[in-house]
Amino acid sequence: xxxxxxAGRAKYLRRMAKTKKVDWTLAPASxxxxxVKINEQYELFINGKWQKxxxxxxxxxxxxxxxxxxxxxxxxxxxx
Numbered sequence: 001x002x003x004x005x006x007a008g009r010a011k012y013l014r015r016m017a018k019t020k021k022v023d024w025t026l027a028p029a030s031x032x033x034x035x036v037k038i039n040e041q042y043e044l045f046i047n048g049k050w051q052k053x054x055x056x057x058x059x060x061x062x063x064x065x066x067x068x069x070x071x072x073x074x075x076x077x078x079x080x
Contacts, residue, residue, distance in 0.1 A: 038078050038079050039079055040080065041066065041079060042079060042080075052065075053065035053066065067080070068080055
């Protein structure tokens with residue numbers, strides 16, 4: 001589009017609005033998880049390898065080495 005100003009630009013935009021179809025299909029919401037694959041549980045990636053965590057090493061003292069990962073938008077559990 002060449003540079004247009006004032007009434008010329010408004011006329012051009014009205015003409016383009018009549019001739020061009022606009023696709024308003026929206027992408028999936030970023031907070032939904034239906035467009036990505038999330039495993040039920042993940043291991044730890046240490047020194048280039050996936051490894052199981054040692055039991056009882058969690059700082060909370062619960063002894064459970066895995067913890068839940070939640071979606072911050074709706075607080076639903078995503079994986080462990």
